[in-house]
Amino acid sequence: MPEVFSSATSTPTDPVVVEDQPVEPRHHRNVDDYSQVMRDEVECTNPYVAFGPKPVNTSFESQDAQEHIVLFVRKHPIVNVGWILTTIVLSIAPVFLQFFPFLDFFPERFQLMSVIGWYVFILGFVLEKFLTWFYHVNLLTDERIIDIDFESLLYKRVSAAKIDNIEDVTSSTAGFLGSMLDYGNVHIQTAGQVQEINFETVPQPEKITRLVNELLLEEEREKLEGRIR
Amino acid sequence: MNNSLEFFDRFIFILSDVQRDTTVFWILVKYCFVLAFFLYFLFALLVLRQTFLMAQTFKTTAEPVLKIFAFIHLLFALGLVVLALVVL
Numbered sequence: 001m002p003e004v005f006s007s008a009t010s011t012p013t014d015p016v017v018v019e020d021q022p023v024e025p026r027h028h029r030n031v032d033d034y035s036q037v038m039r040d041e042v043e044c045t046n047p048y049v050a051f052g053p054k055p056v057n058t059s060f061e062s063q064d065a066q067e068h069i070v071l072f073v074r075k076h077p078i079v080n081v082g083w084i085l086t087t088i089v090l091s092i093a094p095v096f097l098q099f100f101p102f103l104d105f106f107p108e109r110f111q112l113m114s115v116i117g118w119y120v121f122i123l124g125f126v127l128e129k130f131l132t133w134f135y136h137v138n139l140l141t142d143e144r145i146i147d148i149d150f151e152s153l154l155y156k157r158v159s160a161a162k163i164d165n166i167e168d169v170t171s172s173t174a175g176f177l178g179s180m181l182d183y184g185n186v187h188i189q190t191a192g193q194v195q196e197i198n199f200e201t202v203p204q205p206e207k208i209t210r211l212v213n214e215l216l217l218e219e220e221r222e223k224l225e226g227r228i229r
Numbered sequence: 230m231n232n233s234l235e236f237f238d239r240f241i242f243i244l245s246d247v248q249r250d251t252t253v254f255w256i257l258v259k260y261c262f263v264l265a266f267f268l269y270f271l272f273a274l275l276v277l278r279q280t281f282l283m284a285q286t287f288k289t290t291a292e293p294v295l296k297i298f299a300f301i302h303l304l305f306a307l308g309l310v311v312l313a314l315v316v317l
Contacts, residue, residue: 047289059288107255109316112239113262116312120305121269127276127302131295135283148287153272153279158286 031070031142034221035214037207038070048134050074051203060139060146062160071140071211073202075133076183083129090122128153138199140211142218145188147197161190161197164219169212171205188212259317266309273299273306 031038031054041053052058052072059069094115097103103111135150145166149157166188173184186199186208199208221227280299284292 045290047291055289057290061286061288106258108239110255110258110262113313113316117262117266117269117309120302120309123302123305124269124273124276127298131276131280131283131299134291134295135287137287139287150283153275156279156283156286 029218031068034218035070035211037211037214044072050076060148061158062146063141064143067141067143069139069141070215071208072137073140073199073208074137075201076181076203078177078181078183079201080129080133083125087122087126090125091119094118138197138202140208140215142215145190145197145212147199159197161188161192163212163215164223165190165192166212166216167191169209169216171209173205186212259313262317263310263313266306266313270303270306270310273303277303 038053043054043056044052045056046052047055047058050073053070055069055072058072063069097111097115103114106114132150132152135148137148137150139146139148142163144160144162146158146160149155149159151157168189169186171184171186173179173182178184181203182205183201183203184205186202186205188197188199189195190197199205202208277296277299280295284296
């Protein structure tokens with residue numbers, strides 16, 4: 001037999017010995033496995049919505065590596081109607097200067113600067129209002145509830161409570177608009193340092209309450225099954 | 230369209246107007262305007278700073294858009310100060 005067919009190097013290679021590596025126990029199940037509320041929701045890819053289940057490409061500052069955001073909520077978009085209407089009125093206000101020329105005592109260049117300044121102020125007003133709405137957000141993760149209060153540009157507060165510290169969850173919907181558009185408040189009482197976390201004027205408060213209860217049950221189940229981190 | 234052209238012509242005229250009323254009163258008014266716009270510029274800086282801070286606190290895909298808007302706003306505010314110094 002030609003030598004080429006009986007290769008001397010054809011000895012079987014030693015099987016790769018895989019050392020026993022400690023397998024990281026899986027602490028959390030996927031939220032869809034235990035939450036009926038989340039099972040019915042699709043992943044949220046739009047960061048501008050008020051109710052964002054299972055958000056994609058979203059995280060927060062103090063997030064653990066194994067912690068997943070289950071839901072983010074912010075105030076219902078209807079709360080923005082007030083400042084949007086104000087912006088529209090402010091934007092058309094300079095038109096009335098033709099009929100009520102109360103800036104006429106100014107030289108023309110001052111009038112011009114006043115109008116330009118007015119529109120830049122409106123831009124700032126819109127930006128401030130939008131940022132306040134956008135960053136005033138409540139997060140529900142599979143471990144914690146996080147409340148990011150961005151009341152104004154000068155006031156920011158971030159509070160968090162562990163799910164297993166939750167003692168009581170109540171939701172309330174009030175008023176004609178609240179009932180029609182399905183928004184309201186969710187009050188979560190905890191046993192931790194943060195006594196109460198409030199989700200204000202959020203969409204679908206009942207659904208959020210059900211989700212918190214499901215998270216709470218899962219937390220209990222984790223304890224029973226020894227899946228606690 | 231005509232209106233915007235008129236506005237632009239008027240703007241150019243005001244910029245090139247050399248016979249300005251330069252009495253002490255109007256100079257004082259000018260610096261009141263500049264001060265107000267400068268304070269507004271500081272506010273715009275605060276908005277930009279807060280936008281960057283909040284983008285760290287809560288990270289989403291909207292982050293670049295908001296940062297760009299905050300930056301444009303800052304540029305407008307700066308432009309306002311410069312324009313007030315030049316035009317008034």
